[in-house]
Amino acid sequence: MRLLYTLALCLAMPFIVLRLLARGMRYRGYHRRWRERFGFFRPLPVTGSLWIHAVSVGEVNAAEPLLKALREAYPQAPLLITTVTPTGSERVRQLFGDTVFHVYLPYDLPVAVARFLARARPRLAVIVETEIWPNLYHACHRRGIPLMIVNARLSERSMRGYALMRGMVRSALRCVSQIAAQSQADAARYRLLGADPERIAVCGNLKFDIPVPVDALQQGAQLRRQWGHLRPVWIAASTHEGEELPVLKAHLEVLKRLPDALLLIAPRHPVRFRPVEHAARSLGFSVATRSVERVPGAGQQVFVIDSMGELMPFYAAADVAFVGGSLVPIGGHNVLEPAVLARPVLVGPHTFNFEEITDTLLGAGAATRVERAEALGECVLGLLLDPPRRERMGSRAEAVFARERGAVRRVMTLIDALLQE
Structure with missing residues (x-):
């Protein structure tokens, strides 16, 4: 069986190399090394x-x-x-x-x-x-x-x-x-x-042993001071194609009740950075990006985090966190990063990659599942309008970490x- 596997891998290698080259056309890191x-x-x-x-x-x-x-x-x-x-x-x-x-x-x-x-x-x-x-x-x-x-x-x-x-x-x-x-x-x-x-x-799970990132909390507080401490802010992190449009439509619903609200959106893969920015502009949002403006201004409604490895400060700066890969059947991404910062977490129906962790947070009342993409705006708005509920969810997340480390x-x-x- 392993011999057949190896033979199949050898036969597929020209196509694997072509795929590597094709990905390198979109992301230069694949061409190096x-x-x-x-x-x-x-x-x-x-x-x-x-x-x-x-x-x-x-x-x-x-x-x-x-x-x-x-x-x-x-x-x-x-x-x-x-x-x-x-x-x-x-x-x-x-x-x-x-x-x-x-x-x-x-x-x-x-x-x-x-x-x-x-x-x-x-x-x-x-x-x-x-x-x-x-x-x-x-x-x-x-x-x-x-x-x-x-x-x-x-x-x-x-x-x-x-x-x-x-x-x-x-x-x-x-x-x-x-x-x-x-x-x-x-x-x-x-x-x-x-x-x-x-x-x-x-x-x-090793992820429960991540320390509370004090530096991220400090950076998050600084970000809030820059764009307005009292602004309602939510983040959609690690999003995929098929999720970004529902996220942007959800923000349109949020703005109807909270016109000064800010959406931070962080696509999972760099190839999605520009399409997400263009989609937000096409829907009429005032948009800023991490690569150009660095920090959104008071009048901007959507901020595209077009960089890698910077999620934690933005989680810390948000009131509510939606974790992507879960509205589409990707299987979800790491819900513990916002939870360790005591942020209320929203996920979609597809969380099989982090099944046990997600169920633990849901069972503790530290996270909420959004069953349909169309309901995302309502769920976000409900949390943004209810600070005591957000605080309760954050406290329950802290209790989960204390128990699971x-x-x-x-x-x-x-x-x-x-x-x-």
Whole structure:
């Protein structure tokens, strides 16, 4: 089965490269360092690196507290971080600068994987969330490199996809030394896919261990002073095509009751920055952007955050946060970032990527689900007009964090045991 998988990957490689080139036409980061995707990079100067793979921005953010714990516990061990996307790479640079090594993860071709491992020479491999690459997993196993999946999550949808290749996936998972699952439901799905039950532990979600970003709160307060402290403000974050127009229409409803309201909108992908700006202008909004005006003025109604890695200060500056990827069947994005700042959270019906976290916040009364795109304006307006309700939701979010923290400590215990072995 793995041989057929590898053959199919080889046959698809010309199309994969063409796709890489096409994406590079829209986002230049895909044109740079493309050789790394085939395992070509300068070898690390020392052996025994701790290698952490985080596919993109969300996974890098989730891994941040764990990475800091590893750096503190093993100060002599070099940290190697791999990502797949340029935005993930940029987030690594923002968080850690030159204090860590970073390369792109190679394609799952045996030759590229062997080349990568020979140059990285890791002492431990840590995969954040769910990235099952059969050739990579088997190569680590053959070389005696302990492999962990941490913050492991597996939605029903993902499990059905992997189940189509159950034999190969089961074989790959048997190469894993430890799976640190987010929840009992995730652990059960890994068991169904064939992972060794003895190697699965429920450790909780690393994202609950993110510290309250005091600097973001300070920056948010400064932003509010610049555009008017009393203005009602809401943010639509990590939005996708199919969501931005409903968000802008919702803001039209909000403006009918609150004419000085401000919408902050942050598209998930850079290719959406300009289309969202043009859509807002075409609907008659007075628009400002992060790249040009930096901060919206008193007369501007929509502010497009056309930058990456700056969400937290804007969450802190908002009264209400809608988290995108949830009005369309993307599966939702990280609801914990606004929640850790005690902001009321709104999500759409599609939250299967963050099922457990979202259900936890909904059950605690810290978040509200918007069942239809047409109802978004009404939900936002209801919260903007009800400060006591917003305060209650924020307090409940703080209580959830106080209860759920501790995943990093539990995962570090597993890592320490593997490294001692």
